[in-house]
């Protein structure tokens with residue numbers, strides 16, 4: 093307990109990242125099955141079955157952030173993958189072949205677990221893994237919500253898939269599914285998500301105690317540690333730190349003051365993380381939120397399978413334009429935003445091809461300025477520092493004009 | 502006989518080459534209102550049953566300017582074209598459009614359409630990817646019923662079960678005619694070259710299916726009467742979303758490369774799956790999707806496409822496979838490395854052509870088709 097006092101959430105985060113990967117490698121070494129899963133999947137089922145799970149999107153991001161992506165991307169492209177396909181997929185498919193990364197190794201999978209609530213691209217990606225590695229795949233198909241709410245018949249379909257998947261997991265592990273444990277995992281997952289959300293909500297305070305680029309780091313853990321006690325402890329700890337900082341009136345950085353507050357739309361540019369961060373910080377721009385805090389705020393009542401299905405189908409990327417517009421407009425207000433940075437991410441067509449319309453609508457509804465820049469989450473080739481700089485400068489000018497106008501009343 | 506065949510071929514080619522004119526004419530001739538059908542599997546039977554005309558919306562070669570309002574340049578050209586056309590008013594004759602959300606791009610198109618063409622209501626439709634489990638099948642029938650209801654509202658008439666049966670019969674006749682046509686056409690590459698084959702099949706999207714089927718049957722009969730002549734060129738199997746633009750196929754025709762069979766989304770995937778006989782029409786429509794195999798837009802963990810292409814090559818005496826890759830089409834691009842490897846392992850040469858609907862230079866493709874043909878000859 094004494095250690096706890098000295099341990100910061102950042103230390104703990106780093107420990108957990110190491111523990112997560114070591115644990116999975118260890119499981120493999122002991123002959124236990126390993127699962128590869130998509131980032132917002134119903135991990136409750138895997139946690140209940142006590143299956144070691146790693147998340148290729150996290151792994152690809154980690155490789156990207158350590159500037160190791162190109163080797164894997166080139167391998168995948170050599171096999172015929174198009175340079176226009178999602179770079180997480182290219183990194184992972186390359187890794188599935190090379191099976192060795194300086195940045196971080198992961199064990200090869202025995203089972204695949206894919207949920208299409210983030211995109212249909214993952215279906216193709218995981219199909220290919222299943223085919224090339226000759227291992228089973230459990231698919232959760234979550235229909236795109238072209239209506240504002242998640243329709244009832246979609247919920248029934250998804251619930252049916254959860255029940256079906258439980259059978260598939262029983263077949264795979266040759267063990268019975270423990271519904272009592274499932275209930276506990278559901279409870280814990282909900283509690284962890286609540287702390288994640290409460291922690292990220294501290295960024296509503298002015299100045300924000302949270303530097304949004306830190307949120308990108310913690311995000312890796314909300315992906316893979318939602319359903320266990322470590323994750324729960326981490327996010328509670330992070331929350332308490334942010335609360336203390338907020339109450340002390342501390343901003344995001346020691347070395348600079350928060351001048352402007354923006355939202356970042358889309359995934360980070362992992363290979364250019366520090367460039368993109370510094371260009372913002374230079375002007376005192378703090379990225380206080382994005383659509384991600386809500387994406388992992390997967391909340392439902394314990395033992396309510398339909399509620400669980402609905403919660404998983406409700407993330408931003410799976411919703412219609414009207415919902416997305418309302419969502420971003422709400423973020424602008426709740427987080428007192430001065431501007432928005434839209435990442436037109438070559439990898440992610442689902443997020444990109446609604447971005448222009450969202451940008452127009454949000455601007456019309458809130459009057460805050462925004463810019464779009466071209467990039468990619470892990471392919472280092474699709475980003476231009478000069479373009480990014482120019483766009484950020486333009487944003488600063490627009491935000492400053494707005495502030496000026498407000499000052500004048 | 503021969504001249505009869507030639508005139509049908511010319512007529513169908515002309516239909517396919519001027520979609521707008523053809524649709525307007527079919528609407529006038531049949532007195533029907535038209536509903537636009539986005540790729541890949543809009544439930545045309547429901548539209549037909551409603552007494553309306555299903556019209557295929559597979560983009561086209563139009564200059565892309567307005568679509569930039571909604572879509573980045575790395576969106577597939579077929580959808581950029583559709584959005585462009587919608588903004589130009591080229592689709593104003595449509596009563597509604599059905600947009601299935603098979604891929605991430607289509608999900609966004611469905612949303613953008615609500616703004617880019619507000620005058621034309623959109624009926625979005627979700628096909629379950631887990632279509633082979635009970636919950637998926639039920640969901641699919643519910644989606645089909647929902648679309649049926651939406652069409653009833655638009656046509657302001659109920660779609661009865663009897664109407665559905667009639668429409669399904671029309672489509673069954675169409676599909677069986679098409680299966681026969683493609684197999685007979687493969688015997689007569691001297692008359693049905695790559696370009697003609699594509700246009701003949703495509704003409705269905707702008708015609709009334711019943712009248713179209715009559716023409717195809719007549720054409721097939723005429724072809725059957727022709728003696729099978731030795732073909733001086735080579736035969737190939739085509740795969741991909743769509744084999745366009747037609748100028749591309751001219752290169753095939755010029756080099757005596759005939760398409761003996763295809764796995765194109767716009768062509769054989771529309772009619773190759775056999776229908777089940779049991780259940781009501783809604784269930785039979787759903788079974789058709791369940792039973793479709795080797796299509797990149799429908800989840801299939803076994804990924805049978807490569808094996809299917811190998812069989813098509815062997816069954817038709819083809820020498821290779823030509824991939825018509827619609828640039829930026831994620832699902833198609835993801836399948837390619839898998840079936841390419843299987844084809845290569847089976848010793849089947851593959852020609853990979855990246856296409857867009859707006860292409861102005863074909864010189865490079867011409868060289869590649871030529872050398873492919875020479876290599877296989």
Ligand code: SF4
Nearest residue numbers: 178210211213439440
């Ligand atoms: S980046 Fe986009 S396309 Fe790639 S896996 Fe994530 S949601 Fe899907």
Ligand code: SF4
Nearest residue numbers: 577604606607830831
């Ligand atoms: S990406 Fe492919 S399937 Fe999707 S709309 Fe474009 S061409 Fe069609």
